Amino acid sequence: MPFNLLPYLPPRQPQDWLWLALGAVFVAVYIAVVELQRYRVFLIPMELMICAAFSLLALNNYMIIFPAWQVSFILAQTSRGRKSFRWFVGIYELVILASFIRFGLMTPSVTSWDSGELVGAIFPLVLPFMAYFFAREIFTSRTIRQTNRRLEAVVQRDERERIARDLHDTLGQSFSMITVKAELAKKLLIKAPERVGVELDDIQQTSRKNLQLVREIVNNLHQQSISEMLVTQSAALNAANVALVTFGEAEAEQWPTEIQATISAVLQEALTNVIRHAHAGKVTVGFNRQPVNYEVTVQDDGDGQLFERPGSNGISGMRNRISAIGGHITIHANRIGTLVTCQLPEGK
Known part of the structure; x- marks a missing residue:
């Protein structure tokens, strides 16, 4: 300059x-x-x-x-x-x-112009085309990389579902059998009754806890991950001519299952609101791991309205999901458009 x-x-x-x-x-x-x-x-x-x-x-x-x-x-x-x-x-x-x-x-x-002057004249003429197609290539490559990463996460989810079925079909049955046998053994054993009863009660209680743990693992593996949600929503955003940009997505894929399930449900509603009401051309979703919580932001460049209408369950549902696990959500208009910020506590 x-x-x-x-x-x-x-x-x-x-x-x-x-x-x-x-x-x-x-x-x-x-x-x-x-x-x-x-x-x-x-x-x-x-x-x-x-x-x-x-x-x-x-x-x-x-x-x-x-x-x-x-x-x-x-x-x-x-x-x-x-x-x-x-x-x-x-x-x-x-x-x-x-x-x-x-x-x-x-x-x-x-x-006539010498070669240096000629290049200096041609460069301003072609520069906007160079910049435009260079930028298109960058954003297309970024979208392809994000899509591939999300598809990899979907493949990993298929593997988790297979593991979930195996856990349910093998360990679940085994623990059930252990419980039945422990109850039967408690009735049949006659030696050292003052000690065997306590031990069998402990086996019975432990096996039931493990069975419940297996069921919880299976349920968690069936919950929607962030990548799965983004695969679906990116297709909907593309159909509405809204560009999706994310940062911190790779790190968010490693967040706890319950956190991902809650964030996925909230993000799905937030991005649906962008498509329906914001009249935006671009939305940026950010994932940030804070020292004591998880933070997710959704920033669009639309009309900058809150879109919290009487009788609407969308935003109230988002608030309920976040507050149910002790989190906090804010929605406000800024100089760009509408900003949604979700904070979820660690260990929830």
């Missing part, structure tokens, strides 16, 4: 101060495009107008390289952005071509 403003340093004329001030405004708008996602519909045209002023009036086509990369990368993230990219790149290319025409009119003595 400083190299773009070197021609106006040190400022000697009033227009030098004007270009420096406009450069400062550009930096502020450039940052705002990243931070204030809800206002991009106004900020991106403003950013392009500032760069157009540099290109057409100051014949400075280096400043416009910044939005060529930034805006193209942003619009490539969602299916909705493809139509906006056509408008953006159309206006962008018109500004570049107009600056070339004006440069030719102002410097008619220049009849």
Whole structure:
């Protein structure tokens, strides 16, 4: 950025101060495009107008390289952005071509460009296409990696279900038999009755506890994991033209089964609300392991409403599930859209 403003340093004329001030405004708008996602519909045209002023009036086509990369990368993230990219790149290319025409009119003595000038002229023309397709490749590869990881988790779940069946068919029956035999032995044994009875009672109690433990393991293995839920919901989000981005998902796959089951149910409702009500183009789901709890966030870039309507059971059901295990959930609108934050205590 400083190299773009070197021609106006040190400022000697009033227009030098004007270009420096406009450069400062550009930096502020450039940052705002990243931070204030809800206002991009106004900020991106403003950013392009500032760069157009540099290109057409100051014949400075280096400043416009910044939005060529930034805006193209942003619009490539969602299916909705493809139509906006056509408008953006159309206006962008018109500004570049107009600056070339004006440069030719102002410097008619220049009849040809050397190789360095030619590359410098072609690079701004092709940069938005390079950035857009590069970004599409990045997001497509990320989606493929996430899908493959989720499918691997589904395969692992099939293996867990097989183990669950084996536990139920073998250990479950064995423990039941031990219980029956212990009860029978208690009635038949006649030697040292004062000691055998206590021992058999302990065997009976232990076997029943183990049988109950096996049943709990089987039930836990049948609960939905986070990856399974995301496989289903990502397909629904894609159908609604909503891009799904996650972070911390690999670590969350190792969280306790009960935590994953609760989070899966809550996330399913939250993502369904995004599809139905948020009018969003992108939703980000984050998983974070805190020192004393598990934290999950769902951030969309939609209308920024809470969507807690009278008679609606969706959000109340989310709250009930979280509070049932001592957790906490908050839903509020921020500068991006709607943020849902769930915190579940450790060891629940």
